[in-house]
Amino acid sequence: MPxxxxxxxxxxxxxxxxxxxxxxxxxxxxxxxxxxxxxxxPPRALPAVFPEALAVLGRHYLAAHPxxxxxxxxxxxxxxxxxxxxxxxxxxxxxxxxxxLERGDIxxxxxxxxxxxxxxxxxxxxLG
Amino acid sequence: MHIDARTHDRAMLQTDVxxxxxxxxxxxxxxxxxxxxxxxxxxxxxxxERSTETDLLNAAATPTIGGGYLMRSxxxxxxxxxxxxxxxxxxxxxxxxxxxxxxPDSGWPIDGDTLHPFYERACAQLGLDPWARGGDPSPAPxxxxxxxxxxxxxxxxxxxxxxxxxxxxxxxxxxxxxADDVVVLxxxxxxxxxxxxxxxxxxxxxxxxxxxxxxxxxxxxxxTGGIENARLLLMSNHTHAxxxxxxxxxxxxxxxxxxxxxxxxxxxxxxxxxxxxAGHRLEGRYVQLGAMFASPARQRAQGLLQAGIQLxxxxxxxxxxxxxxxxHAVTAAGFWLDCARGGAREGACLPAAQKTSLFVRxxxxxxxxxxxxxxxxxxxxxxxxxxxxxxxxxxDCTSLQxxxxxxGHALHRRGLxxxxxxxxxxxxxxxxVTYGLELSDDERDxxxxxxxxxxxxxxxxxxxTRMADDAGRGVVDRHCRVHGVGNLHIAGSSVFPSGGxxxxxLTIVALALRLAERLRETLAGGG
Numbered sequence: 225m226p227x228x229x230x231x232x233x234x235x236x237x238x239x240x241x242x243x244x245x246x247x248x249x250x251x252x253x254x255x256x257x258x259x260x261x262x263x264x265x266p267p268r269a270l271p272a273v274f275p276e277a278l279a280v281l282g283r284h285y286l287a288a289h290p291x292x293x294x295x296x297x298x299x300x301x302x303x304x305x306x307x308x309x310x311x312x313x314x315x316x317x318x319x320x321x322x323x324x325l326e327r328g329d330i331x332x333x334x335x336x337x338x339x340x341x342x343x344x345x346x347x348x349x350x351l352g
Numbered sequence: 353m354h355i356d357a358r359t360h361d362r363a364m365l366q367t368d369v370x371x372x373x374x375x376x377x378x379x380x381x382x383x384x385x386x387x388x389x390x391x392x393x394x395x396x397x398x399x400x401e402r403s404t405e406t407d408l409l410n411a412a413a414t415p416t417i418g419g420g421y422l423m424r425s426x427x428x429x430x431x432x433x434x435x436x437x438x439x440x441x442x443x444x445x446x447x448x449x450x451x452x453x454x455x456p457d458s459g460w461p462i463d464g465d466t467l468h469p470f471y472e473r474a475c476a477q478l479g480l481d482p483w484a485r486g487g488d489p490s491p492a493p494x495x496x497x498x499x500x501x502x503x504x505x506x507x508x509x510x511x512x513x514x515x516x517x518x519x520x521x522x523x524x525x526x527x528x529x530x531a532d533d534v535v536v537l538x539x540x541x542x543x544x545x546x547x548x549x550x551x552x553x554x555x556x557x558x559x560x561x562x563x564x565x566x567x568x569x570x571x572x573x574x575x576t577g578g579i580e581n582a583r584l585l586l587m588s589n590h591t592h593a594x595x596x597x598x599x600x601x602x603x604x605x606x607x608x609x610x611x612x613x614x615x616x617x618x619x620x621x622x623x624x625x626x627x628x629x630a631g632h633r634l635e636g637r638y639v640q641l642g643a644m645f646a647s648p649a650r651q652r653a654q655g656l657l658q659a660g661i662q663l664x665x666x667x668x669x670x671x672x673x674x675x676x677x678x679x680h681a682v683t684a685a686g687f688w689l690d691c692a693r694g695g696a697r698e699g700a701c702l703p704a705a706q707k708t709s710l711f712v713r714x715x716x717x718x719x720x721x722x723x724x725x726x727x728x729x730x731x732x733x734x735x736x737x738x739x740x741x742x743x744x745x746x747x748d749c750t751s752l753q754x755x756x757x758x759x760g761h762a763l764h765r766r767g768l769x770x771x772x773x774x775x776x777x778x779x780x781x782x783x784x785v786t787y788g789l790e791l792s793d794d795e796r797d798x799x800x801x802x803x804x805x806x807x808x809x810x811x812x813x814x815x816x817t818r819m820a821d822d823a824g825r826g827v828v829d830r831h832c833r834v835h836g837v838g839n840l841h842i843a844g845s846s847v848f849p850s851g852g853x854x855x856x857x858l859t860i861v862a863l864a865l866r867l868a869e870r871l872r873e874t875l876a877g878g879g
Contacts, residue, residue: 332773
């Protein structure tokens with residue numbers, strides 16, 4: 225994959241709200257990366273290459289964990305199968321990440337040590 | 353007084369204490385004995401300057417380690433390896449002294465409390481701030497530490513002090529030569545200790561010019577380093593066929609070094625000060641450097657050896673052209689996730705994240721098959737040269753992998769960053785091993801940047817005359833006296849039964865101070 229410099233804003237005072245909004249934008253973006261012909265406009269804070277790069281990681285994860293190769297099951301595991309407000313989804317995600325870390329449910333992908341929840345997010349990008 | 357053995361006209365010398373080897377241990381002993389009323393002879397194979405002819409006496413085979421490991425890491429000069437010492441100092445942790453059930457043959461017969469007063473004196477000798485018992489140097493550095501010390505994190509920061517340019521030979525030469533009761537004998541290589549059943553009678557010394565001298569003493573101390581101490585005992589087989597002190601076939605075995613390798617890279621979210629881990633210069637006197645170690649509880653829970661995790665190249669920005677798009681994606685997504693969890697600091701911004709290499713200096717488990725043996729090759733004195741049989745063992749490898757994994761998990765859990773391990777698919781028993789000091793800075797940087805491990809060894813020669821109260825488990829007793837040989841002691845890191853993850857010189861000096869006290873007590877009392 226050719227190198228693309230990220231276009232993250234170099235604003236040292238980027239606040240938590242911006243980050244939360246960017247993160248919230250991430251999931252629908254990667255979830256529909258493969259299903260719609262026209263991607264939503266990436267938020268300014270997201271590198272354009274993100275969906276593809278995360279999908280690469282997701283494919284690595286699915287190759288090693290074929291039992292997770294099910295889009296609906298992944299959406300369910302990530303708390304995305306019900307219409308819910310952003311704050312509720314973030315709370316679900318937070319709980320899921322904490323659970324992974326408490327259990328030591330960490331997976332090595334390309335050397336990166338990632339929680340299972342993170343890996344499932346990327347897998348969803350790959351399946352999208 | 354100084355005597356050059358090449359021009360000395362007497363064939364026999366008599367003294368109270370004969371110290372063979374003028375490195376960190378031998379010189380510390382001699383300084384400590386000066387003025388005690390005991391006549392001390394300090395014998396050095398080299399002179400006050402290095403010479404190629406003398407260095408060639410270091411010829412040794414190291415089939416599994418490159419870079420001229422034993423040829424270049426040993427120095428036959430007054431001052432020994434302190435002449436090229438990097439100056440890293442840290443006391444051994446308490447865990448090093450204990451018997452750890454998951455580390456076969458671990459444990460010292462003495463503990464940290466016993467050695468602590470001698471560490472304090474060693475610090476005074478080296479001009480360092482003393483470490484509090486089990487803690488930091490005093491005064492402790494004020495720089496912030498990575499917050500990983502909760503029980504659930506299981507990592508803590510220990511502080512090295514680095515004192516550059518400490519050459520024991522240059523520092524203490526004049527004082528020793530001027531001392532009334534010390535004789536410094538240079539250019540004299542000990543080739544054998546002649547012993548009766550339970551006592552060393554004399555040391556045989558030779559010069560490269562063909563002279564032969566003998567020394568009679570009440571007490572002998574071998575302080576020639578982890579390779580030569582073992583070699584000399586094995587060569588001293590006139591009355592003990594297996595070698596002196598080697599009735600249990602332990603001399604030369606349990607060799608250890610501190611493998612150092614780049615194990616991972618990390619992206620640390622902005623807002624955490626890393627200056628302590630990059631090396632903090634203190635008033636121009638020396639450098640304080642933080643390294644992270646697994647807590648004793650985590651070591652026990654996960655069966656870990658000790659390992660100090662250091663950050664190399666701290667301060668580089670995230671998002672360099674070396675990073676792949678996948679790297680960018682995983683770190684950016686991780687950063688946002690951690691922000692959502694409240695881990696990353698308020699106001700943090702991803703492009704200010706720091707990318708750093710993680711490298712470890714690790715303990716090696718004592719293993720009896722890692723050993724120094726004598727070969728059929730001969731040196732200039734027609735004595736057998738040594739060969740080092742050494743390899744990484746399974747515990748060494750699994751412990752490193754688990755430590756990196758645990759550290760990555762701790763960073764992740766605390767929302768501090770992400771770790772990318774280089775060890776996942778590596779069999780550390782198969783990777784290149786080389787002598788670190790031979791690499792240029794550029795070569796070392798390249799090793800750190802390669803995303804595959806290369807093991808560097810720094811010439812910490814430990815374990816070949818290990819300490820144990822039981823003669824069946826060690827070569828020397830808790831007083832560093834060779835089991836079964838009443839007047840022979842050993843100084844230096846060859847007595848370490850476990851090496852921990854701290855550089856050995858500070859402990860070598862502390863043990864030498866302790867041995868000097870013992871010799872003063874026993875010899876002055878006629879013991």
